[in-house]
Amino acid sequence: MITEPAPAKINLALHVRARRADGYHELETLFAFVADGDVLTFAPGPASFAVTGPFADSLAGEGDNLVLRAARGFADAFGVAAEGAWVLDKRLPVASGIGGGSADAAAALRALARLHGVGLDDPRLFAVADALGSDVPACLLGRAALGTGRGEQLVPLDDLPPLPALLVNPLVAVSTGPVFRAWDGVDRGPIAEGATLARALAGRNDLEPPARSIAPVIGAVVARLQATGPLIARMSGSGATCFALYEEEAARTAAVAAIRAAAPDWWCLETRLA
Structure with missing residues (x-):
């Protein structure tokens, strides 16, 4: 059996x-990854697919999961059998802007x-990944990178420290298509040059x-995160997950305690940049 993290x-x-x-859409984005996420296991043999974990119900009835599409794409590209038993431990909320x-x-x-x-x-x-979706190449790389084009043209970045991070989702699913269609079409300029964290601080999320x-x-999630005194607080992707980065773990611990007290129904993940 092979176990593979999906951060x-x-x-x-x-x-x-x-x-x-x-x-x-033509994009410029700074991708980063955290230490936690879903977990996928695979054992060669008869084909099956099962979903476990806290968000398994969100994928109930999904007939053609991206995992199975990836397996078929791999089999076609490399001329090998890719059938087996897949088990996806779904720990991340779906349609949440964090690339689940x-x-x-x-x-x-x-x-x-x-x-x-x-x-x-x-x-x-990479070609198989690119055919599956714009974020899949970055997730295949699995490290901080500048993404351009649709997000699939990647330049790795090596200067991000493993900062404590807090991810918060109000458990509202947001579909990517409507968010992009609602973008106002105004080009507000490129991502700045320089150190990655400084570029992030000077940047924005045009989809927010x-x-x-x-x-x-x-907006309420971002406001609550900003009130905890982070280095940065922002929505990720097309939402609805938002994140904050902190200098110290103690600040992140205090932040998640405050948010859980104020909004106990929100999903929170204490983690760090990988």
Whole structure:
């Protein structure tokens, strides 16, 4: 059996530059990953797929999970059998802007690559990831990176410290498509140059205003995070998960205690940058 982590991604900054003729958007984003997320296991043999964990019910009845699509894509690309028993421990909320499904797909590709002796830098593996979704290549890389294009053109970044992080989701699912469609179309400029954390602090998430128009509670989440005195607090991806980074673990511990007391129904994850 192979066990592969599927850590959550966060967008430290996400600048939407233009709508493209192919229906996608031209982006600049600073990807980062945390130490925690879903966990995927695989054992070769008869085909099956099961979901466990606190958010398993959110995927109930989903006929074609990204994990299975990733396995089929790997089998087609490398001419090997990729059938087996998959078990996804779903610890991250779905439709939440932290790449849960994309991270799961990337974990499936890494697991199969380990099984079949395929290097993670094999361009065929990247091509499979790219065909599955714009965030899957970044999740396959699994490290901080500057993403451009649709987010699939990646430049690794090596200067992010393992800062304590807090992820908060009000348990409101936000679909990516409506958020992008609600973007106002204004190009507010590129991500700055310099050290990654400084670039993040100077940046923004252009999808936060349209996401707030769809799910106003996002504004309340960001406000509560900002009130805890973090280095940065912002929505990730297309929402509704928001994050905060702290200099010390004690500050993060105090922050999560305050948020859980004020909003006990919100999902919180205490973690750190990986």
